Amino acid sequence: MGRGKSNDSKNAKVKEKTKMQLKRRIGCFDGVSFIIGTIVGAGIFVSPTGVLKHSLLNVGVALTIWTASGLVSLMGSLCYAELGTALPFSGGEYSHIKRGLGSVPAFVFIWTSTFTKPASNAARALLFAEYVTQPFYSICPAPEVLKKCLALAVLWSLGILNGRSVKMAAWVQTVFTLLKMMALSVIAVGGIVLLAGGRKENLARFEDMFGSEMPNASQIAEAFFQGLYAYGGWWSLNYMAEEMKNPSRNIPLTVMTAVPAVIVFYLLNSFLLSLLEIQNMVPTPLLMLFFLAVAVAVTWADRVIPSVAWIIPLSVAVSIFGALNSSIFTLGRLSYAGSQSGHLPVLISMLNVHTCTPAPAMIFSTTIASIFIIPSDLIMLTNYFGFSAWLMIGLTCASLIVLRYREPNLHRPYKVIGNKL
Template sequence: MDKRNKTQLQRAVGYFHGVTFILSITIGAGIFIAPKGVLKYSSLHVGITLSIWVACAVVSMINALTYAELGTTFPRSGAQYYFLKRSLGAPFFFFCFWTDLFTIPAGMATRTLLLAEYVIQPFYPGCSAPTLPKKCLALAILWSLGILGVQGVKKITWFQTISTAMKTTVLCFIALNGAVLVIRKENLIRLGDAFSSELPNLSQIPEAFFQGLYAYSGWQSMVSIAGEIKNPAKNIPRCISTALSLVTILYLLVNISYLTVLTPEEIMASDAVAMTWADRVIPSYQWIISIGVSTSILSGLLASIFSSSRLWYCASQEGQMPLLFSMLNTHSSPALAVIQTIILASIMIFPSDLIRLINLIGFSGSIEFGLTMIGLIKLRYQEPNLPRPFKVHLLFALGTFIMTFLLVLIPIIQSPKMYHIYVLFFILSGFLLYLVFVYFKFCFGWFNEVTCYLQLLLNISPPDEPEEYISKEITLPKKCSEVSTKI
């Protein structure tokens, strides 16, 4: 059979589209939401705020390069989950999947509402947009992206290329304007005064980090779609390094531009910082910023749908979810996984506290990062001869673990909050579900009929071959061991 006609995920993402994909998912709602949160937990101190942004960039780069080792060692969809199962065991695989099962759609719902706010607000000048039209528009956007998400990787990458070019242009415009305005004497004086604000408490620093790390998040998607990347051993590290370097420079310049034009108090009072900045600098061309922000969030949402559906695909292949979620349509896309992601995000479309939601996502994500670093260190000693095309120093993994451990521990000790209890309850419920549905393999009798019906309805079928995610150096010894066992 011709390989091109097989029903399986296609390796169609090269270096250029890989960099574009990371940029599209990283430069999303974060840069328009997080500046307010970082300022808040930095006690409006500009020096601390900019330091947090730099520190978050360094931490994100270290985390991303560490994850790149996972993606190049096991270049398959949802590589980080397969790695956790192999290093720490199936319960930890399920825990991380269970966490992302809700935090990713929650973040998508929040960004969709923010996008609806930017799109609909020009039709309600001088007042806030009504809630009902905003929700309806958010649902329409979400399901339109879901339809595009089942069309396969090639169509998505071209859409991401165009949208990333648009939003990067807008952010560069903001950054360059800020660079020009900062040389004015009055702006320099106001910016200097902001450096004399009160220093934040120690317990606030992790909260500020969660806000900044949220803006840099998205590089994990490159590891999630490792099964669709050309030459993953070479392209995954290169794409991550290039994209995060560009994002870091852009974010710092944009934040300086915000702080040059607006006071910290004005940024805190604004629900849409970029629009407030545009109203102050270029009020006649405010619509350009609106289009740029909307495009930025839109492409980030599509990238989130694409990468999160591959997590469902991986969980299904590893027996943690029903087989249905790893079945592919004629476009080589896990259609049901995409639909399930959209359904969960649709349910979560409700007015929410963005800053508190980001803290919740950051807290849960830090636990997941910590577990991954433990697994990486353990696998280094457990399987030292495992071929690793890209290998980071163990100090990177150890440093990331210490950082995530402190980010989780300091807020609990210094100022415990109710959402810490919610996260603990959520973790325990995940392990309970693992015992019932995965370990003891409880299954409803009618599920086979539902599986057949959905296969016919969505025109999906299992992949023709198992995903090839282990290099020749690993598979050959495995085959030899099988032969020797039979003999």
């Protein structure tokens, strides 16, 4: 009898040890790649045009707005770092809102995100298809069917990859992050060479950077919004907090490495892209900037590196691909967390037996994104996910404040103000 109880106890321990759960396989370097890879999408090739336009081509104001946008993003990422270290669970904002504000706001968040975030992925996939196919058709528009098929192929390829292996997804993210940073470096070096040439018309623009017409408050707000768009994605690390090695140390360290690095690269590239006389390329609606990214970048390349101008459209495609991979990775964790809490069907919380990855959650989110590709209306998609994203960020930061008062004794390895690493 005693031996039977002993065996039952041992079996229980074995089951506990072999319980299916996400593994901690993401290190600091992988985290940096995911954050940079998510932030640096098409935005840096697009938003400088919008920021300059709404700054009335005042270079000093434009660079100030880029700096302010970066600092706001950095402060937001530090708030998320505190939440991620105190509550290192999958689901990011969903888990934090649920703990801080309750189940009802979390329920609204998960069901809103179930559609808005796949819509964002659908927009990225369509943009990738646009930039890859258009060079083969010169001035003629690429067939819509071809773009949709390519977008679906990329979406499902990355969805399957992320559902099968965390290591492979992290490897792909690292490679494409390095490629896009190389592309930004090429732009930066080319711009420095242009400045070093000593053309008076180039240098004259920076002798009195604040000397031109000053924008009004409304125009500054528009420019600031577009700057924030380019920094979007700094919140991605919290979605994978449950899989971070030593989250208490690595989450704040990763954030403090990745976000300032992006700010530096953005400021440098925005400064150099300001050399272009692009007044005739600046569109009026914000969302039309998506379609002018290649035009602006190719014009820059034709002036600075005409022999390899093709590298710019390729760089835009690489940037979007890396951002899409990171977004698919984090979205699977969000669906997984929502299912574990009972706010989504329980089937989605299951893990792949061999790899311990949330494969059903990946299939679920990728299927919804595929549906959004069918109408292929980028303006509708970006309108759909843009406003809700910042609303949810506001709720998450509110949950940080609520938890400070409601749970003052909650173990916080990192605090935005007060504690050292």
